Amino acid sequence: xxxxxxxRVTVAxxxxxxxxxxxxxxxxxxxELVLVVGETGCGxxxxxxxxxxxxxxFTGGAMTGRVLVAGRDxxxxxxRELADVVGMVGQDPIAGxxxxxxxxxxxxxxxxxxxxxxTMRRRVEETLDLLGLADLRARPLATLSGGQRQRVAIGAAxxxxxxxxxxxxxxxxxxxxxxxxxxAALQRLVHDLGMTVVLAEHRLERVVQYADQVLVVxxxxxQVGEPAAMMAGAPVAxxxxxxxxxxxxxxxPLSVRDARRAATGLRARLRALPAPVADPLPVPxxxxxPAAVEARGITAGYPRVPVLRRVGLAAGPGEVLALMGxxxxGxxxxxxxxxxxxxxxxxxxxxxxxxxxxLSGRALISTVGLVPQEPADxxxxxxxxxxxAEADDTADAAPGTAARLLxxxxxxxxxxxxxxxxxxxxxxxxxxxxxxxxxxPVLLLDEPTRGLDYGAKRxxxxxxxxxxxxxxxxxxxxxxxxxVAEVATRVAVLADGEVVADGAAGDVVRGSxxxxxxxxxxxxxxxxxxxxxxxxxxxxxx
Amino acid sequence: xALPTTARPGTLAPVGAGAPGTAPGTAPxxxxxxxSRLPRALHPVAWWAWALGxxxxxxxxxxxxxxxxxxGVLALVVAARRPDAPWAGAFAAALxxxxxxVVARTLLQLLLGPPIGIxxxxxxxxxxxxxxxxxxxxxxxxTWESLYVGLCEGLRLxxxxxxxxxxxxxxxxxxxxxxxxxxxxxxxxxVVVALTFAPHLLDDARRVRAARRLRGHEEGRLRGxxxxxxxxxxxxxxxxxxxxxxxxxxxxxxxxxxTVGERRVQAGLxxxxxxxxxxxxxxxxxxxxxxxxxxxxxxxxxxVALLGLRAAGRRSTRTAYRPDPWRLPEWATAASGVLxxxxxxxxxxxxxxxAVTPLAWPAAAVLPLxxxxxxxxxxxxxxxxxxxxxxxx
Numbered sequence: 005x006x007x008x009x010x011x012r013v014t015v016a017x018x019x020x021x022x023x024x025x026x027x028x029x030x031x032x033x034x035x036e037l038v039l040v041v042g043e044t045g046c047g048x049x050x051x052x053x054x055x056x057x058x059x060x061x062f063t064g065g066a067m068t069g070r071v072l073v074a075g076r077d078x079x080x081x082x083x084r085e086l087a088d089v090v091g092m093v094g095q096d097p098i099a100g101x102x103x104x105x106x107x108x109x110x111x112x113x114x115x116x117x118x119x120x121x122x123t124m125r126r127r128v129e130e131t132l133d134l135l136g137l138a139d140l141r142a143r144p145l146a147t148l149s150g151g152q153r154q155r156v157a158i159g160a161a162x163x164x165x166x167x168x169x170x171x172x173x174x175x176x177x178x179x180x181x182x183x184x185x186x187x188a189a190l191q192r193l194v195h196d197l198g199m200t201v202v203l204a205e206h207r208l209e210r211v212v213q214y215a216d217q218v219l220v221v222x223x224x225x226x227q228v229g230e231p232a233a234m235m236a237g238a239p240v241a242x243x244x245x246x247x248x249x250x251x252x253x254x255x256x257p258l259s260v261r262d263a264r265r266a267a268t269g270l271r272a273r274l275r276a277l278p279a280p281v282a283d284p285l286p287v288p289x290x291x292x293x294p295a296a297v298e299a300r301g302i303t304a305g306y307p308r309v310p311v312l313r314r315v316g317l318a319a320g321p322g323e324v325l326a327l328m329g330x331x332x333x334g335x336x337x338x339x340x341x342x343x344x345x346x347x348x349x350x351x352x353x354x355x356x357x358x359x360x361x362x363l364s365g366r367a368l369i370s371t372v373g374l375v376p377q378e379p380a381d382x383x384x385x386x387x388x389x390x391x392x393a394e395a396d397d398t399a400d401a402a403p404g405t406a407a408r409l410l411x412x413x414x415x416x417x418x419x420x421x422x423x424x425x426x427x428x429x430x431x432x433x434x435x436x437x438x439x440x441x442x443x444x445p446v447l448l449l450d451e452p453t454r455g456l457d458y459g460a461k462r463x464x465x466x467x468x469x470x471x472x473x474x475x476x477x478x479x480x481x482x483x484x485x486x487x488v489a490e491v492a493t494r495v496a497v498l499a500d501g502e503v504v505a506d507g508a509a510g511d512v513v514r515g516s517x518x519x520x521x522x523x524x525x526x527x528x529x530x531x532x533x534x535x536x537x538x539x540x541x542x543x544x545x546x
Numbered sequence: 547x548a549l550p551t552t553a554r555p556g557t558l559a560p561v562g563a564g565a566p567g568t569a570p571g572t573a574p575x576x577x578x579x580x581x582s583r584l585p586r587a588l589h590p591v592a593w594w595a596w597a598l599g600x601x602x603x604x605x606x607x608x609x610x611x612x613x614x615x616x617x618g619v620l621a622l623v624v625a626a627r628r629p630d631a632p633w634a635g636a637f638a639a640a641l642x643x644x645x646x647x648v649v650a651r652t653l654l655q656l657l658l659g660p661p662i663g664i665x666x667x668x669x670x671x672x673x674x675x676x677x678x679x680x681x682x683x684x685x686x687x688x689t690w691e692s693l694y695v696g697l698c699e700g701l702r703l704x705x706x707x708x709x710x711x712x713x714x715x716x717x718x719x720x721x722x723x724x725x726x727x728x729x730x731x732x733x734x735x736x737v738v739v740a741l742t743f744a745p746h747l748l749d750d751a752r753r754v755r756a757a758r759r760l761r762g763h764e765e766g767r768l769r770g771x772x773x774x775x776x777x778x779x780x781x782x783x784x785x786x787x788x789x790x791x792x793x794x795x796x797x798x799x800x801x802x803x804x805t806v807g808e809r810r811v812q813a814g815l816x817x818x819x820x821x822x823x824x825x826x827x828x829x830x831x832x833x834x835x836x837x838x839x840x841x842x843x844x845x846x847x848x849x850v851a852l853l854g855l856r857a858a859g860r861r862s863t864r865t866a867y868r869p870d871p872w873r874l875p876e877w878a879t880a881a882s883g884v885l886x887x888x889x890x891x892x893x894x895x896x897x898x899x900x901a902v903t904p905l906a907w908p909a910a911a912v913l914p915l916x917x918x919x920x921x922x923x924x925x926x927x928x929x930x931x932x933x934x935x936x937x938x939x
Contacts, residue, residue, distance in 0.1 A: 062791050087797030099785050100792030102735075104633070104718045111867030116797035118863035125868065142932060144631045164797070345756040369762035381757040384777045398762040424780060442762065 006072075007168050007200040008032040008055055013069035015050055015059055024050040024065070026224040032202065034167070037194045037214055039231070040204040042221035043457045044427035048204045049095075051221060052170050055202060056090040057083040074167055088117050091161030093171045097153045098145070106148075106156055107132075107141045113164040124163075131159045135189050150331035151182025158189065169193065171203040175210055176454055179330040179483045180518045183210055190214070206457050209242030209486060209522055213259035232256045240458030243486060243522040246535045250542070263526045270538075274530050277544070280537040295320050295354075296446050296477040297342060297372075302351035304337055305501070311337045313501040314351070319477050319494070321445065324468065326488045326509065327481040328519055329498035335481035336377060338498070339448045342479065343374035355446050366442070369399060373444035377451045379435035380424060388426070388434060389419040392441075399442035410437035413467055414460065429460035436467070447471065449480040453487050465490050488513060489521035489533040509533075585932040587629070588924075590717035591725050592876040596623075597713035599883025600921055603890040604705040605831050607898040608698040611910040612918060613705045619922045620705075620712045626925035633718045640711020644704030651703060655696025656688050663691030663903050691902050698900050724866060727816075727855040731864060735798070739789065746785065750778045800863065815854025822847020830891050840891075879924040889917045 010030035016023040024047045032038055042048050053059040057078040060067040071078040074089040083092075091113075094100050103109040110131055114124045132138045135155045140148065148156065154174055161169060174190075175183035191214050193199040205211045212218070218234040220227045227234070235245045236256050244263050248256045251270050257263040295318040305311030311334040319325040327335045340346035342353060344360025353360060355372045363371055376382065385391040392406040399405070410417060414433035417426060423434055432452060439447070453461050468478060468491045482488060488495060488509060495512040497505040497519070505512050510533055513519050524533050532538050597620075604616050620637070628634045656670070660683065672686035719738050726734040754774040763773070793799075826844025829835045890898070897910045 056795050058791055058795060062794055083791075083794040084797050084800045087795060087800065090795075092792070092795040094788060094792055096788065099788035102720075102789070102793060102796075102798075104631070104720045108720075108724075108867065113796040115865055115867055116800055118865050121865055121867065121869070124865065128867070144633075146632050160796070340756070343760060345759055364759070365762050365764045368759070374760050376753075376757060376760070378753075380781075381753055381777065382761060384754075384773065395761075438761070 005034040006031055007034045007036075007074065008202070009072040010054070011070045011072070013054060013067065013071055015047075015054065015065055015067045017063070017065040023224055025054070025226075028069070028224075028226045030219070030226060030228065032168075032200060032217075034200050035194065035198040036216040037190070037201045038203070038217045038219055039208075039211055039215035040202065040219045040221060041206075041208060042204075043459060044206075044429050044455065046221045047224045048221050049172060051219075051226070052092075052172055052202065052204055054078065055168065055170050056092045057081055057086050058092070084116075087113060087166075088164055089167050091164060091166035091169045093154075093157045093161050093169070093174060095172045095176070097157035100157060101145050101153075101160075104144055105141075106137060106143050106145065109145060109156055109160050110137075110163050113160060117164055119164075127163045127165070131163050134162070134192065135159045136185065149182075151178050151185060154178060154182070154186055155189065158186065162193070166199075168200045168202065171201070173205055173455070174203060175205060175207060177331075177451075179328075180485060181330055183207075183483075184518075187211060187214060206455065207242075207484075208240075208458075209244065212242055212245070213262075231258055240462075243535050244526065247523055247526060247538065250535060250539055260522055260525045263522075267526050271527055271530055274527065274532060274538065274541065277541050280532050280541060296323075296356060297479060298354045299338070299342060300352050302338065302341055302348045302353065304341055304346065304348040304351075305334070310349070311501050312341070312348070315498070315501070315503055317496060317503065317506070319479055321475045321477055322472055322493075324472050324478045324480070324491050324493045326492035326495045327479065327498060328483070328485075328488065328495060331483075333498040334501045335498055336450050339374060339450050339479065339481055342446075343372050343448055344368060345374070366398065366400060369439070369442040369444060371444055372446040372448065373439035373442065374448040375432070375435050375439055375450065375452065377454065379432045382435045382438060383423040383431065386422060387420050388417055388423055391423055391434060391438060392419075395438040395441040401441045401443070406437045406441035409440050410434060413437060413463060428455035429457060432456065432464075433460070440471075445475070446477045446479070449478065449482075451482055452480060453482060453484045461487065485513065485519050485521045486534075488519070489524070490536075495519075583929055585930045587717070587721075587870065587931060588627070588879065588928050589725070589870040589872050589876045590722040592872075592879040593716040594713050594722060595880035596883035596921065596924060597709045597716075599880075599885070599887035600712075600918075601706050601709035602830065602887035603918065604702055604709060606890040607914075608695075608702050608900045609897055609908050609910055610698055610701055610900065611908045612897070612914055613698075613701050615910075615915060615918045616705050616921075617708060619918060620708050622922050623925045624712050624715050627928055627931060628715055629931055631718065634715045636714035637708070637711045640708050640714075641704075643711075644707045647703045647707065648697065648700035651700030652693065652696035655692055655699065657684060658682070659692050659696065661687050661689055661692060662695060663689045663905065665690035665905060667693060691905055694900075694905065695902055721870075725870070727859055731862075735793075739786070743782065743786070747778065747782050750781045754778050754781075809858070812854050812858035816851050816858065817854075819847050819849070819851025819854055822850060875924075875928045878927055882921045882923050886917055886921050890914070 008030070009032075010028045013025055013028040014023050015025040028051070040048050040051060050059055053063065054067075054071050055073060057073075059065065061078075061082040067079075073086060076086060076089065078086065101109055102112050107128060110128050111124055114127065119127070132141055135158060137152070137155060137159060140152060140156075145153070145156065154177070158169075158171070158174070169190075171190075174186055178186065187210065190201055190203070194201050203211065212231055212235065215231045217228055218231045220234060220238070232255055235241050235258065236249070238245075241249070244258065244260060245256060248263060248266070251267070253263070253266040257266055298318040300316050302312050302315045303310055315334070315338060317325070317338070327338065329335055337346065341348050342355065342360065344353070344355070344363060347361055358371060360368065360372055383391055385394055388410075392410060393403070395401075395406040396403050410433060413436060414430050417430055417434070423431060426434070452464060456464065465487070472478060472491070480492075492509040494507065495505070495509045496503050497512060510531065513521065513533065514524050514528070514531065520528075521533055523535055523538065527538075532541075600616055600620065604613060607613060624637045628637070667688050667690045669687055670685040673684035675682060675684060723731075723734045723738050751771075751774065754777050758774055822843050824847075826840060826842075826847055829839030829843060830841070893914075895911060895914050897908075897914060900908055
């Protein structure tokens with residue numbers, strides 16, 4: 005049975021120089037988990053929104069061809085008339101919440117569809133159990149953590165019993181544990197209930213093993229195939245696939261489990277080799293000097309619920325310190341305190357010997373720079389060009405400094421474009437260029453890889469290494485274990501507002517089932533973290 | 547896992563042994579004291595009826611003793627039945643706003659009000675106004691009496707605001723929405739979304755201000771605010787569009803079986819009815835309005851609105867999840883509010899207006915005081931609230 009059929013679909017938005025989707029022919033059979041991948045801005049979201057009729061009914065634009073969803077033509081059925089067959093979960097769950105508490109939110113869709121009261125009651129209970137939300141049923145939505153919110157949003161789409169569930173980056177904002185919870189729930193839906201799931205995701209390492217089909221969108225065109233076949237030729241792939249390609253495993257493993265089975269020989273070979281050369285640059289000798297960032301006894305948050313409890317941290321020049329921990333553990337608060345945008349209730353902060361709260365203007369930005377979770381917050385000019393010029397101006401840098409930084413980070417951005425119109429990766433690059441124009445010796449990054457595709461991520465890793473080599477101190481809060489394995493020299497794990505682990509990146513990460521990168525999981529107990537390390541080790545003759 | 551994936555909305559899944567008609571929420575509740583004490587949230591309409599009743603009472607009096615008692619009653623009930631939720635801060639916010647209103651009202655009275663009484667307190671410099679503004683006075687003599695009147699009038703406004711704050715704290719606006727008749731539902735959603743817009747806007751403003759500091763811009767509050775307003779509005783608009791898309795995707799505004807013409811007639815009836823109710827309420831609030839503007843118009847408006855709502859409700863396909871039950875505590879709570887309102891609106895108690903000339907310590911007879919105290923009952927007779935669990939996690 006066919007769940008979704010695209011018939012020569014072309015979508016063009018007004019004012020765009022080329023169509024967002026071009027001649028897409030596609031059949032999604034019932035009961036499959038389909039993974040949609042592609043660079044940001046390639047038309048992924050448009051493809052997803054075609055399935056429930058938001059394109060073209062809500063977004064506008066010209067659409068030719070037709071999309072059939074469970075036999076209904078989206079040209080004649082607006083999203084609300086498809087709500088009983090398609091469940092849609094957007095990128096930012098909190099923006100789509102209508103009710104105040106979990107239970108009411110779960111019931112909202114059913115109320116709109118006119119489901120009888122007793123059926124609603126039963127389905128809400130089933131959904132609460134299915135997604136492990138029973139303890140949260142009466143909680144106000146605003147008090148939930150990111151992972152809980154995402155599960156509520158999925159549950160809210162599920163209660164209407166749609167045959168097709170569409171999700172746009174369901175795990176991009178989640179910590180590894182919460183992401184696993186969500187993916188496990190999705191897999192249960194597909195396996196136990198025969199639901200069709202279509203999801204877009206950048207973090208392939210998290211989802212590719214669950215997919216029945218992979219749909220690659222590039223420049224508005226779509227290619228479909230089996231995951232292993234698509235991954236073998238893909239320009240970017242999760243570490244497990246890259247390791248498989250390096251070792252020449254056939255068939256190409258997609259999950260850590262399959263890779264471990266194939267890796268017996270590789271492990272034996274690596275055991276004979278000398279210990280891995282750390283992929284992140286070793287910390288230069290300057291590190292023994294005074295700490296560039298030092299926090300002592302920081303308590304911050306709300307009076308009743310302290311987010312941070314007497315946290316102490318220090319990082320020297322040339323160090324890349326990764327803050328990890330589940331959603332809501334206090335990582336963002338700590339960065340805000342270090343950057344001097346938030347006053348702690350107790351404790352002292354020293355950045356380059358100064359209290360950042362006492363600094364302002366040029367003195368502040370040339371001491372410490374913070375790129376917040378939503379990089380667009382930093383941008384308010386009407387064009388990229390003006391944004392860059394203003395950054396040079398406030399930083400008192402030579403004209404063109406910020407523009408040069410941007411060109412190195414993300415080449416090919418139209419200088420006359422509005423910052424809000426650019427993709428997530430481009431906005432991050434722009435915000436970074438703006439912050440770096442003042443050349444702060446301490447750089448703080450909050451979730452820098454959220455919403456980034458592999459290409460943008462690779463450029464970010466390159467830039468961070470350059471900055472590190474130049475003696476900058478970098479503190480980043482992230483859920484991305486692969487990024488940590490690539491760049492971090494030290495990892496601090498926060499839980500409930502306290503530092504529960506602090507040490508060399510390899511030691512902290514290797515020992516944790518949640519924070520270990522894929523390569524470490526495949527090659528354990530051997531101490532390798534990234535594909536790059538393995539590649540270099542194997543390249544050495546002998 | 548017995549979720550039948552192919553079930554269409556509206557069909558019941560086959561239930562092995564369960565007899566139809568025994569589903570929770572549909573069975574009539576057996577009357578009895580024990581049942582009403584189970585922890586549950588009170589019906590939001592009951593809270594609003596109660597709060598509006600007190601608001602009517604507050605509007606009819608300037609006696610600080612009575613106003614103070616009303617405020618006390620509000621605080622007592624809010625303290626006893628306030629849920630542990632973000633919106634429960636509404637009462638405190640209303641009190642703060644009330645304090646500002648008292649000060650502003652008193653200042654206005656001192657600056658602009660006509661001089662009352664003879665007890666000169668102090669003298670403000672008087673501004674000479676041109677002839678064509680003859681009736682208006684700016685500054686000049688300030689009497690104890692006008693100070694007192696200003697304070698009392700301000701207090702009255704503050705207590706009315708506190709009534710609205712209490713209702714908001716006791717039940718979230720979106721819960722009230724669930725009791726809105728089907729015909730008005732879509733209008734109601736628009737109102738609630740608009741209400742939640744403001745807090746989000748404040749959050750955004752705070753974030754953008756922090757970001758401006760990170761960019762090294764240090765300017766005065768006002769200038770900073772002006773420069774930050776662009777991104778703040780951008781963000782708020784973007785979020786509204788996302789919310790609209792999400793609601794559309796979930797079936798909001800699905801066409802039922804009604805035709806456009808039918809919907810228009812029903813909406814017309816309902817709106818006309820509510821207009822009547824509003825004008826009627828105005829008649830009740832304003833003691834100087836003609837008598838026929840009060841109760842008769844209120845009743846006629848309510849009748850027309852009810853007719854329209856019934857007609858529309860019959861055709862609506864919406865259903866309600868776990869509708870709040872309306873039991874004895876709801877009756878008692880709403881009745882206490884209505885009773886206070888009716889008593890204050892109709893009784894000819896002399897203590898309602900405060901005595902100014904000569905200035906005297908306010909007095910209140912037992913009857914009005916006792917009536918107000920009756921409205922403290924919900925603190926006792928409403929069921930306790932269910933536990934929410936620990937949060938934030």
